[in-house]
Amino acid sequence: MLQPELDRLRTEGDVLVRSCGDVCPTSETEQSEVEEGNPFSFSPRLIHLHKDHELFEDGDIQRHMYLQDLYIFAEDDKPSLSVSEFACHISGCTTVFSTLQEYEHHYNSLHRNVCCSCHRSLPTARLLDIHIQEWHDSLFTILAEKQDMYQCLVEGCGQRFRTSKHRKDHLIKIHKYPQDFKFDKIKTDRREKKRQQHKDTDMEVVDDVCVSEGVCEDMCGVLSDQPEQGESMEMHMTDEDTTGMAANIEDPSLAVHGTTSTSTDPLKPRYSYRVPANICFGQASVRGFRGRRGKRK
Amino acid sequence: MFKIQLNYLSLTKKIMWRLNKVRHKAGRHGDSSEQFRSKRREQENALRQARRDRQLVSKRLLLNDDEEHPEVTMETNSAGQDVVSLFLKLQHSGPEKEADLKALSKALRDPSAQLTFIKQGKSMHLLVGLLTGSNAQCRLQAVQCLHELSHSPHATVAPACLPVTPYLLTYLSGQSTRFTELCLYTLGNLCPDSDVVTEKLLAQGIIPALTSCLENQRHNLALVEAVGFTLSQLLQNRDAAEKIIPTVLASSLPSLLLSVLTPDPQFGLAPAIECAWCLHYLTSRQSAVDGRVLLCHGALLQCSSLLVSIGGVVADGKKEEGMELLICPLLRCVGNLLSSCPVDDLIAQVDDVRLPAALCALLQAYLHTQPALARETAWVLNNLTAPAHSIEFCSALLTLNLVPGLIQLLPFSQGINTMILRVLANIAHKKKEFCVQLIQLGLLSALCATLKMADPEMVTLSLDVLFMLVTSCPQVAEEFVKQGGLSLIEAIQYNSEGEMRRRAAYLLEHKLLS
Numbered sequence: 001m002l003q004p005e006l007d008r009l010r011t012e013g014d015v016l017v018r019s020c021g022d023v024c025p026t027s028e029t030e031q032s033e034v035e036e037g038n039p040f041s042f043s044p045r046l047i048h049l050h051k052d053h054e055l056f057e058d059g060d061i062q063r064h065m066y067l068q069d070l071y072i073f074a075e076d077d078k079p080s081l082s083v084s085e086f087a088c089h090i091s092g093c094t095t096v097f098s099t100l101q102e103y104e105h106h107y108n109s110l111h112r113n114v115c116c117s118c119h120r121s122l123p124t125a126r127l128l129d130i131h132i133q134e135w136h137d138s139l140f141t142i143l144a145e146k147q148d149m150y151q152c153l154v155e156g157c158g159q160r161f162r163t164s165k166h167r168k169d170h171l172i173k174i175h176k177y178p179q180d181f182k183f184d185k186i187k188t189d190r191r192e193k194k195r196q197q198h199k200d201t202d203m204e205v206v207d208d209v210c211v212s213e214g215v216c217e218d219m220c221g222v223l224s225d226q227p228e229q230g231e232s233m234e235m236h237m238t239d240e241d242t243t244g245m246a247a248n249i250e251d252p253s254l255a256v257h258g259t260t261s262t263s264t265d266p267l268k269p270r271y272s273y274r275v276p277a278n279i280c281f282g283q284a285s286v287r288g289f290r291g292r293r294g295k296r297k
Numbered sequence: 298m299f300k301i302q303l304n305y306l307s308l309t310k311k312i313m314w315r316l317n318k319v320r321h322k323a324g325r326h327g328d329s330s331e332q333f334r335s336k337r338r339e340q341e342n343a344l345r346q347a348r349r350d351r352q353l354v355s356k357r358l359l360l361n362d363d364e365e366h367p368e369v370t371m372e373t374n375s376a377g378q379d380v381v382s383l384f385l386k387l388q389h390s391g392p393e394k395e396a397d398l399k400a401l402s403k404a405l406r407d408p409s410a411q412l413t414f415i416k417q418g419k420s421m422h423l424l425v426g427l428l429t430g431s432n433a434q435c436r437l438q439a440v441q442c443l444h445e446l447s448h449s450p451h452a453t454v455a456p457a458c459l460p461v462t463p464y465l466l467t468y469l470s471g472q473s474t475r476f477t478e479l480c481l482y483t484l485g486n487l488c489p490d491s492d493v494v495t496e497k498l499l500a501q502g503i504i505p506a507l508t509s510c511l512e513n514q515r516h517n518l519a520l521v522e523a524v525g526f527t528l529s530q531l532l533q534n535r536d537a538a539e540k541i542i543p544t545v546l547a548s549s550l551p552s553l554l555l556s557v558l559t560p561d562p563q564f565g566l567a568p569a570i571e572c573a574w575c576l577h578y579l580t581s582r583q584s585a586v587d588g589r590v591l592l593c594h595g596a597l598l599q600c601s602s603l604l605v606s607i608g609g610v611v612a613d614g615k616k617e618e619g620m621e622l623l624i625c626p627l628l629r630c631v632g633n634l635l636s637s638c639p640v641d642d643l644i645a646q647v648d649d650v651r652l653p654a655a656l657c658a659l660l661q662a663y664l665h666t667q668p669a670l671a672r673e674t675a676w677v678l679n680n681l682t683a684p685a686h687s688i689e690f691c692s693a694l695l696t697l698n699l700v701p702g703l704i705q706l707l708p709f710s711q712g713i714n715t716m717i718l719r720v721l722a723n724i725a726h727k728k729k730e731f732c733v734q735l736i737q738l739g740l741l742s743a744l745c746a747t748l749k750m751a752d753p754e755m756v757t758l759s760l761d762v763l764f765m766l767v768t769s770c771p772q773v774a775e776e777f778v779k780q781g782g783l784s785l786i787e788a789i790q791y792n793s794e795g796e797m798r799r800r801a802a803y804l805l806e807h808k809l810l811s
Contacts, residue, residue, distance in 0.1 A: 040760075042722055042764075049581070049629070051577065052351060059669055059673060060353060063626075065341065085751040086750055087750065111788065
């Protein structure tokens with residue numbers, strides 16, 4: 001029954017899958033360069049489906065409706081074709097979006113300029129740089145004792161100040177900034193913020209509110225005193241990781257389960273990771289991540 | 298989208314099929330009230346549940362020519378009384394035998410009357426007598442009665458009809474169309490009710506009987522449809538795999554079924570539909586042996602060339618009502634036969650490089666109205682493009698400019714996009730040159746979107762495809778980064794799925810940042 005030219009014959013339930021050769025011509029010449037641990041396992045597969053397979057459900061129902069004289073030809077209210085949803089990749093961030101735009105907005109607002117030390121999200125790279133400098137750079141603290149180190153937040157202004165208070169006054173007086181500008185928190189407020197963070201986690205996430213909406217509101221200064229949306233999560237990579245994943249991973253080579261796993265299936269994060277504190281990424285990359293233990297739509 | 302292929306495909310014969318002679322009239326109910334719709338939804342849900350329980354079974358009711366709908370017009374009580382009194386009259390063999398029998402068959406439309414009837418002692422004995430008697434009209438009416446009984450929703454009724462089956466089988470070689478038709482549908486209705494019935498029918502030689510009936514009546518399309526239906530009922534049996542399929546495959550039924558597969562423009566799609574479903578059930582066992590038998594009979598050749606014709610019709614915008622009922626089983630045959638096809642035989646067996654074009658036409662035509670059909674079509678495309686020897690088909694998808702249409706299907710879920718992405722991956726996998734062409738057609742930017750999708754399978758596949766593309770040509774990595782892909786891959790490194798993280802990390806380390 002096995003043909004000599006088949007490399008693997010695998011069965012699972014109603015699906016018989018045959019792989020069509022492991023050698024990928026596309027990467028043939030690079031075989032010498034392909035390293036150990038190349039995780040890419042795609043190879044074209046023939047898929048045989050048993051008559052009871054779930055992929056065949058709708059067609060079978062149609063057939064039997066016809067047999068029982070229940071089938072309506074050229075029906076008006078047809079089953080709606082659904083469009084795939086998008087989801088934020090960052091583990092723990094379970095937000096789902098129906099358009100790419102929403103995704104982009106969410107990602108760019110919440111995951112781009114994130115401080116890896118305190119997980120605070122800043123709206124721009126520049127503000128992030130300033131934040132890191134002022135909050136997490138001990139050298140800065142030392143220098144600030146002797147020089148004007150606190151930069152004005154307005155780009156192009158260039159002025160520097162001895163203390164953050166001075167800068168704040170400058171911002172208010174010269175640049176007409178509000179008293180409670182979100183991205184210029186005085187450092188001593190931090191403990192208070194931590195308490196607020198807790199409150200954030202207690203907050204019920206409303207299902208149909210996109211996280212990015214929250215950020216928009218924040219930027220417009222509508223919400224009160226919440227520099228962050230949701231909690232920031234530190235995640236730990238544990239040994240549970242691999243075993244947990246063994247159960248969770250669906251073999252990407254089996255095509256057909258994809259039909260039922262829609263984006264409405266919640267991907268519960270069963271494991272977590274920690275980004276080592278000493279790693280900081282390039283300007284355009286994620287410096288950290290934030291999560292929201294919210295429900296997917 | 299596929300207008301370019303219109304001319305190409307219209308070189309094939311275009312056949313107009315009509316399902317107008319709806320002998321089993323379907324949903325032409327002018328009454329599209331909300332009540333009707335919700336009842337239908339209920340019934341549909343019941344069917345779905347039955348399928349999940351592996352108990353999806355249907356019966357067909359052959360209406361008289363003067364009937365439009367299978368209405369039960371009589372009051373249950375009076376019907377019950379009618380049945381008993383008619384039965385008594387018939388037992389005494391009066392002069393109005395024929396009229397009484399006709400009345401009885403009408404009365405037996407009602408389910409409770411059916412129960413009443415079989416509870417009468419010797420009721421079946423009576424019918425057998427009339428069925429085999431010398432009065433042709435009575436024979437016809439008797440079989441009509443049996444047909445009504447066979448359609449009963451009550452589980453006790455079919456076993457009660459067992460005594461008549463040897464006669465019904467004998468009559469399959471008879472000459473009267475209407476009579477034979479009724480015999481066939483009655484048998485078809487009785488088959489799935491219980492294993493006892495099925496076993497008996499097999500022992501009594503139902504398969505040889507169906508074979509010779511089909512052989513002799515090949516040109517009588519009403520009977521072809523009836524044989525097809527009955528056989529499909531047999532083949533759907535849970536134990537069909539062990540008991541029935543091998544016997545059927547060994548007989549001449551496969552070649553007979555294939556010979557009547559092309560729909561007749563006058564008669565309509567119905568016979569072809571039944572035969573196609575039989576073929577589907579025959580291919581569904583996970584057995585390469587089965588596949589080879591069918592391939593030897595030219596099943597793949599026949600089914601795929603029929604799909605090409607249909608694809609041409611559909612691409613011309615002349616989708617006929619009900620065509621999806623035929624397309625579905627044909628797709629499944631082709632899909633499963635492709636997976637049994639010996640690798641070097643592929644071109645010989647399919648013989649038609651237009652098949653990918655036809656499949657794409659079907660995809661586009663049915664995407665919105667029948668997404669499940671579109672998904673099955675995508676599955677067939679996968680099986681067509683997967684084998685190493687399918688380079689011609691992959692190449693055809695590119696040269697016939699079908700790929701942009703496929704890329705545009707990537708947003709759609711319910712399993713459509715994962716299957717389509719598989720097809721594109723199959724193409725990329727064949728040759729570097731194909732990768733280059735795919736990139737020129739916009740696959741890279743499409744991946745930037747699919748990499749953000751919620752479905753983990755979609756993302757993992759996208760990463761696999763991306764890997765193939767960047768490996769094919771050094772500039773691709775640069776281009777991908779230019780399109781803003783770098784931050785996307787970096788983000789994937791924080792995904793909860795290990796498969797994704799490993800791929801993302803590898804890409805960053807070896808391809809994108811080096």
